Amino acid sequence: MRSMAENKDIRAMSRSTSSEPVERGWDEPWYRVRTGGFQASFLPSEGEDLAEICNVDVFVTLEDGSRWTATVFTVAEVERLMKLWEETDEALGGRYFWVSDGLIVRDPGIGNMTDVIAGLIENGEFSEIFERVIDN
Numbered sequence: 348m349r350s351m352a353e354n355k356d357i358r359a360m361s362r363s364t365s366s367e368p369v370e371r372g373w374d375e376p377w378y379r380v381r382t383g384g385f386q387a388s389f390l391p392s393e394g395e396d397l398a399e400i401c402n403v404d405v406f407v408t409l410e411d412g413s414r415w416t417a418t419v420f421t422v423a424e425v426e427r428l429m430k431l432w433e434e435t436d437e438a439l440g441g442r443y444f445w446v447s448d449g450l451i452v453r454d455p456g457i458g459n460m461t462d463v464i465a466g467l468i469e470n471g472e473f474s475e476i477f478e479r480v481i482d483n
Contacts (some may be wrong), residue, residue, distance in 0.1 A: 369381065369461070371457075374388075376390060377389065378390075378391055378397060380457065380461045382461075384409070384410055384465070384468060385407055385408060385464065385465070385468060386407070386408045387406070387461055387464055388405065388406045388407075389403050389404070389405050389457055389460070390404045390405070390406075391403055391457075397458075398455070398456040398458070399455050399456060400455055400457055400460070401420065401421040401424040401455045402418070402419070402420050403457075404416070404418050405417055405418075405419055405460065405464070406480070407473075407477060409468070414480040415474075415480060416448055416477060416478050416480055417448045417449065417450045417477045418446055418448060418449050419449075419452060419460050419463075420446075420449060420451050420452070421451070421453065421454065421455050422451060422452075422453055423455075424455075425444050425451060428441075428444065429441040429444055448477065450463070450476050450477070
């Protein structure tokens with residue numbers, strides 16, 4: 348269970364590629380990061396250290412209101428999963444890793460993942476990687 352202090356919004360400056368002000372905080376069960384250009388809503392497991400997250404679903408809302416989703420993994424997490432699957436015989440005994448809306452990053456943590464999202468938006472690759480959520 349998170350403490351009341353952890354549930355309060357925390358405002359800080361981000362060192363994202365755009366150096367925009369960032370608002371970060373819990374909106375249970377989501378951990379939300381808002382910048383001037385987008386909002387990222389991460390769904391970590393309870394009690395997970397936000398600086399060490401290596402496998403997390405994220406929903407991104409852009410300024411135009413469009414919504415996007417991906418699952419973000421670190422390289423180390425992909426390796427861990429593939430080794431696990433060697434023993435469970437999943438994914439041909441861990442010989443491959445595949446996910447349709449997956450993004451693999453080098454470093455763990457919500458901050459790093461947010462910086463990568465900002466960079467993908469800025470360089471125009473975001474829509475090639477994230478899957479658009481279509482409202483019915």
